Amino acid sequence: MVLTSTPSESVTARKLTTAKAMVEAISQEMERDPSIFVMGEDIGSYGGIFSSTAGLLEKFGPQRILDTPISETAFMGLATGAAVEGMRPIVELMFVDFFGVCMDQIYNHMAKIHYESGGNVKVPLVLMTAVGGGYSDGAQHSQCLWGIFAHLPGMKVVVPSNPYDAKGLMISAIRDDNPVIYMFHKGVMGLPWMAKNPHSLGPVPEKPYEVPIGRAAVVRTGNDLTIVTLSMAVHHALDAAEELTKQGIDSEIIDLRSLVPLDREAVLESVAKTGRLLVVDEDYQSFGLTGEIAAVVAEKDPRLLKAPVSRLAIPDIPIPYSRTLEYAVLPTAERIVAAAKRVMA
Amino acid sequence: MDNETRLGLYKTMVLSRSFEEAILRDYHADKKPIWDIGAGLIPGEMHLSAGQEPVAAGVCAHLTSDDAISSTHRPHHFAIAHGMDLRLLASEIFGRETGLGKGRGGHMHLFDPTIHFSCSGIVAEGYPPALGMAFAFQRQGKDSVAVAVTGEGGANQGAFHESLNLAALWKLPVVFVIEDNDWAISVPRDASTAIRSNAVRATSYGIRGIRIQDNSVEGVWDAAKTAIEKARAGEGPSLIEVHTVRLWGHFEGDAQAYRNDLDSLIDPIPAYANQLESDGVLSPEMVESIAQDAKSRVEDAFDFAKSSPLPSAAEVERYVFA
Known part of the structure; x- marks a missing residue:
């Protein structure tokens, strides 16, 4: 009865957590394209609070993996400006709940420049952010809020539920010429400090592949x-x-x-x-x-x-x-x- | 400063003023007898920069089309001083398909990648994207710089402070410009800002800051020269605050009843013409021919805009995504 969205399951036995699948996608794309860099809070030596960037600093160095000050407006805008000038930033907003301190840069700038410019200016970037509750983190650290991002025009919004999709959607998001909001649930990351979720571990092909954005x-x-x-x-x-x-x-x-x-x-x-x-x-x-x-x-x-x-x-x-x-x-x-x-x- | 440079500054200011005088004429022409901000060939809010031309002319004289500008809701003087094609600018303001944004942007949302120009209708929020442009130039090994513009009201925004800190931290090639025109719409500087000079705020973030008190285009030119050279040389950001003047309303239709300084305003363009005439750089005949030249360029752009097609409503959904 149970079908899977992971056609590769039969050809790969290797299993990764969602977090490791995301990191692998970013890492492979960074090797391919020198214009990609990663930026956010605690994404360097810490490796991302939810392990979404673990090991990247060691591999790519501080020129491409940048810890930022707690200045979300500044670094969200920096990502947009860098994308406008030909780079492909990946920027992490630690919890989606924090968007309130920087939303202007997201919905009024990142998301609207392509339209306002009549298609003359592209903003290719990935904004990744953690969502979801279930571990008693309270009202300001447990929300999903994807409806808000999906409501506002100009951003693609992807929400992977498993390691296979996490890697494929990340690669598609990085290669997309639009701002893509990539929302990962903490409960599917496979973090050692949260309740074990068997679905957070799954088969992931080693080679880069895309999961098309916009297909259920x-x-x-x-x-x-x-x-x-x-x-x-x-x-x-x-x-x-x-x-x-x-x-x-x-x-x-x-x-x-x-x-x-x-x-x-x-x-x-x-x-x-x-x-x-x-x-x-x-x-x-x-x-x-x-x-x-x-x-x-x-x-x-x-x-x-x-x-x-x-x-x-x-x-x-x-x-x-x-x-x-x-x-x-x-x-x-x-x-x-x-x-x-x-x-x- | 050589005479050619001084003449160049003057011509840039005149061209910008000439453009905005034409906007003033056409903007108000078809909004009578009953004022309707959404009516006419140029609908919507209109923020004109008359009086602030010295800031744009003095800064942009040191830039090439490889350098970036992230301007404000009041962007025309910077757009023109940075060399924007007047036809494309006018067409966007008239909401035409031939405009920079094919009529999707409007006068607060001008994007011209050929000269790396952008602006934002949200106060101070043009600062953060300028960091990214500078970051890209730095990573790409270019010696280009990014200029970020806001007003003195914007210097009280979080985006301003976050941007100064991050640019200083990462030594980004940015020049922060503050146009202090004394008025945040209707709120005077004294009622909005706790300190007299925002150069102090630059110092507090560990970067160079200077305040130019007299709206002098040559003063701006001098300060910008240093700031831009240092940014190009990898010596990080600087801040230039210019005490300038807003000759007209915050937006067209603003009755300015709150204003108590209208009698004491000095228009910087005739003032500079007088200075150049007394220095023997400019003659009355040259003043006239420079004005005529500017006017004919502006009228060409306006004719082009007015004869251009409006965007097709059937295409309204185009350009949401690349």
């Missing part, structure tokens, strides 16, 4: 219900699907992988088959991804649906600290099972 993956096929989700919640959905199978519900799971561009066709194709849609998101519910996916179906043909669309997302509250409270709002497997059963009822 059907990570599990099924006939009764379509679950559209992304990032860490893909794994929760896969766990939920096993439980649902036991209860006689055969679910299909779509990992969006990219929010901009959004693979609307993949959603519609699956819903046309199953007739039921549950959207699962670790971002806030109102005015966000879940509503957008529901609109994709509603605008195309609501008659595809045999039952109303259901949404499971973070309710519109700050993410709580205490574990019992936080797990009451995260899209866990248990909550997905319950939501799926409601759609089937």
